[in-house]
Amino acid sequence: MEKACHFPVEMEHKAWWALKFLNFDPAKAQWKRGNQLLELKEMCLHAYESSRTYKDKVKFYHDTKLMKRTFHPGDLVLLFNSWLTLFPGKLKSKWSGPFMVKRVFQSGAVELESSTEDDQQQRWIVNGQRLKHYVGGDVEQFASVMMLVDP
Structure with missing residues (x-):
């Protein structure tokens, strides 16, 4: 052209x-x-x-x-919020969630679902590069394991 x-x-x-x-x-x-x-x-x-x-x-x-991540319906994921600047600080996490994956599109977009306190389902579509897998578990459980490892 x-x-x-x-x-x-x-x-x-x-x-x-x-x-x-x-x-x-x-x-x-x-x-x-x-x-x-x-x-x-x-x-x-x-x-x-x-x-x-x-x-x-x-x-x-x-x-x-770009990291190649594959998501499947039913997976729990965390969403990266780069625009979240209400309380800026070093220790504030920019990851929110966990959310459940409802559908994965071929283009790499992912449809997420979250439940509110009113048992209403909210759904929205985000880019798959803004997500990472959620590894469940409590922080206290990991802290107790770390205390056993360190003398």
């Missing part, structure tokens, strides 16, 4: 200077102007190619950082 190219003012004046420099010979001026336009076209194509290779490299780097 090619985009329209707008000439800067300097390019317009170069045509007049080329005519003046070449003693107003229209054939030489036309040849020189054609070469300048071809050079400009080559620079544009080179810029588009550089942009395409840069985008490919950034996409490859981004895709290597």
Whole structure:
């Protein structure tokens, strides 16, 4: 896909200077102007190619950082809330949940379900990269195991 190219003012004046420099010979001026336009076209194509290779490299780097997680209906997961800034602090967890997975879409989206105090079911669809598996259990249970291990 090619985009329209707008000439800067300097390019317009170069045509007049080329005519003046070449003693107003229209054939030489036309040849020189054609070469300048071809050079400009080559620079544009080179810029588009550089942009395409840069985008490919950034996409490859981004895709290597994605973790492949598979979720199944009935799994318990935690949801990462990056926009949660009500009480900023180091020790505040940005993970909320656990929520139950109701459905997994082929695109990587996951439908979550949570129950409220009124026994109402809330459902919403989130990106699967914002989720991680919930490993159940109480914190006290893990703390007692750690105390037995440390002397």
